[in-house]
Amino acid sequence: MAEYDYIEGKKRIDEILDNKLEVIEKDELPNDSDFTFKNSYFSWVTSIFVDIRDSSILFSDQDKPKVSKIIRSFSSEVIEILRKNDSLREIGIRGDCIYGIYTTELKSKIYDIFEMSMYINTFMKMLNKLLTKKSLPTIKVGIGLSTSKELVVKAGRKDTGINSKVWIGEAVTKASNLSSLGNKTGYKPIVLSNNTYINIIDQFIEKCGDNSKSWFDQSTHNEYGIIYDANLILTEFNDWIEKNI
Template identity: 50%
Template sequence: MKRFPNNDNFTYENGYKAWLSAIFIDLRNSTKLFTENSEVDVAKVIRGFTSEVIEILQKDTQDNELKEIGIRGDCVFAVYSTASKEEIYDIYQRAVYINTYLKMLNKLLDKRNLPNIKAGIGLAADKNLAVKAGRKSSGINDFVWIGKAVTTASNLADLGNKEGICPIVMSGTFYTNYIDVEKNENSKNWWRKNHDNQNGAYYHGNIVRTEFDEWIESGMID
């Protein structure tokens, strides 16, 4: 199957296998953030982080493209049905926008004497099996993604923005599809390649949207 169907097509008896991409945005040092600042200040920071990130992840998506979006503790995530390299590239663009937005958010937090935040942004793509799990008539159900993409994106987000790893971290498969679409001749120089036993080859970089970043650096004046 090239693409996952609409969510209404899933039952407790069937399952579908297709290409999907996952993105996880995982806060760094959240324990320190939560324990060393006032509850009101933390609430303001978390609301600013989650609401705008979710907006970026949802914007201009079709019903059968965005399969799941949610918050797990201090992490925002989304899962997309990506039937083409161009759609995988779109997920990359969302990651870059989020990475740039976090720079703006920290500038605004500085002005209000609120704590800054950092996040790792993990990206992965692969062919996965999706099944609906839960109990009939209970109203409690969710998708279970059986395969590498979601787990790998979560793992890579945990690596991002610490111990010398840049904020955006993508799996080897995601990179291979993304780079085929990227038109900038210097794009391969944006990324550093690493490898570990858990995630295999992965690429990390600190890419931002140029015009957005310049506006932030100029003082965010219209």
């Protein structure tokens, strides 16, 4: 490998540590163009993670074309659902998981992200019906959502083009962890942090009626505190699936 110039490295670290870093507290997280190596933002964020259950079994299947078709079908449409929102600040794939991170300074924006979880949960019915018709294995996912104020920092190596935002707080890490619970060990597919739940429940009841609150199960997790899980589908979408697939 090329030798690491530790003398120049020491100079770069000193420059970073000596620079005055501006932490900007702002309800709405700005677009990438506003981030520099001399600032960071503290803003309201909601994150959604969609994690395939038992992916190691699927990935170990020797029929590689079959596995490729399943993963591409899944990722194509989950990304399509997640990307159609003006509040989107990052979208990506981590192994067997697809995620979206959004600026959500308003309750209505948090509800929009929650609604995506219902679209994805209903989409999984459509996908599995189509997989079954092709004699392919079906899959399950866990869908995790979390909301919090997050410190967001542009990190990487200045002047190299190698950089990314680092999300410091509960919104991203907890959504990822909650997605690993969904559709497993007694939890329903959609798992919400307490903060997400308290910000969406009033609007959900307004849309679906007083009884709809009972569609969520509350529990206390040793690591993640109070959480809510549910198996929610969109009626119009589901009816179309039943009639057309």
